[in-house]
Amino acid sequence: MKEYNIGEKIKELRLSLEISQNDLAKQICEPQDLEKIEKGDEYPTLPQLHTLAKRLGIPITYFFETNWNQNVDYVNSVKTLMRNYARDREYKALYEIVKREEQSDLFRDKLNKQFLMWHEGICVYHVDKNKGRSLEMLYDALKITNREMNDFTEDEIQIMHSIGVIYFLSDDVEKALNIYREALNALEEMYNVADTKVYLRVVYGLSLALLRxxxxxxxxxxxxxxxGMCISEDILYLFAEFHYQIGHCLxxxxxxxxxxxxxxxxxTLFNTQVNLKMEEIVKEETIKLLNESLGNL
Structure with missing residues (x-):
């Protein structure tokens, strides 16, 4: 594998994404082992390489390509990192990346600019606590590719979902519900939804607003x-959350x-996912709901 310079590629990408050896090595190998891999003194195992590629936001084929488009690779890696930070609610770290990449020529085209504005809008709400400015940025991000605000793409629907989340978190639940309905209608008009998770996020947001x-x-x-979608697509994403909401409603x-x-x-599902916080919330809510139910008898 030496001819592919795997260790060098790992190091270059890690440094470009400003990830420390300790953070990249977590649950993969020891930091000192990663250092040896980057120097070319050791080679990663195939499972390690798969996990490293996933954490760096690239396909494993990147390590074996000699003519890889480095700019495209970098942009896709940054986007994956940003989505991971958003998923994990690491908004301050996400904000830092957004501000850094706003100065980059690689994010000047329409779609990449939209991606940055979308995530900046999310950060403005969670970090700056500015709902009005956040929503303004998110709507502006939508209009970069869709001034008529119709015939939405999946990427645009993800921005709509973020708008719905902000309305929901700020207790404007009726507006959140309307946004989620519009997003779901747009998804159902599509011939094919490429990313099932987009559909599930919208359905979950809609059902959560209805529950509230x-x-x-x-x-x-x-x-x-x-x-039903989780089962048919054999996906665990939001599987536990839908079980909770069905139980709550019943x-x-x-x-x-x-x-x-x-x-x-x-x-049980949250326990399996080692999501102990949600497991505890479900247990507390279960007791509360059953007590209310018994009190109504």
Whole structure:
């Protein structure tokens, strides 16, 4: 593998993304082993290489290509890193990357500029606590590629989802619900949705807003839709969350026995995912819901 300069490629990409050896090596190998790999003194195992590629946001084929487009590779790696930070709610770190890349010529084209503005809008809400400016930026990001605000693409629907999240978190739940409905309608008009997770995120946001508004019948409908999609696509993304919402709705609709089955399944799933915070929340909510149910008898 020496002719492919794998260690050198790992180091160059790690440094360009400003990731430390300690952070990149976590749960893959010891930092000193990563240092040896980068120097070419050792070679990573294939499982290690797969995990390193995933963490760096690149396909494993990158390490074996000699004519890889470095600019495209860098942009895609940065985007993957930004989405990971957004997913993990590391908004300050995300904000730093956005500000850095705004100065880069690689992010000046329409789609990459939109991507940066989308994530800056998210950061403005979570870091600067400025809802108005955040929503303004997100709507402006949408208009970069869709001034008419119709016939949305999947990328545009992801921005709409972020708008819905901000309305929801700021307790403007009715507006969030309207955004999610519009996004779901746009997805259902598509011939094919490439990323199932986009569909699931929108359905989950919609059902969560309905739950907050105590529209339990409709919430149950969309939660079952989301769960059915998870099962048909064999994907665990939001699988536990849909179980929780179905259980919550069933208890509220007067079926505590079946509701408890879903709530217990949700708790078990969160435990399997080592999401102890959500597991504890589900347990607390289960007790609360059942007490309310018994009190209404």
């Amino acid at each position: 508004l105590q529209k339990y019948d409709e919430c149950l409908k969309y939660s079952n839709l989301g769960l 208890v509220k609709l007067g079926d505590p026995s079946e509701g408890l089955e879903y709530l217990n399944k949700a708790s």
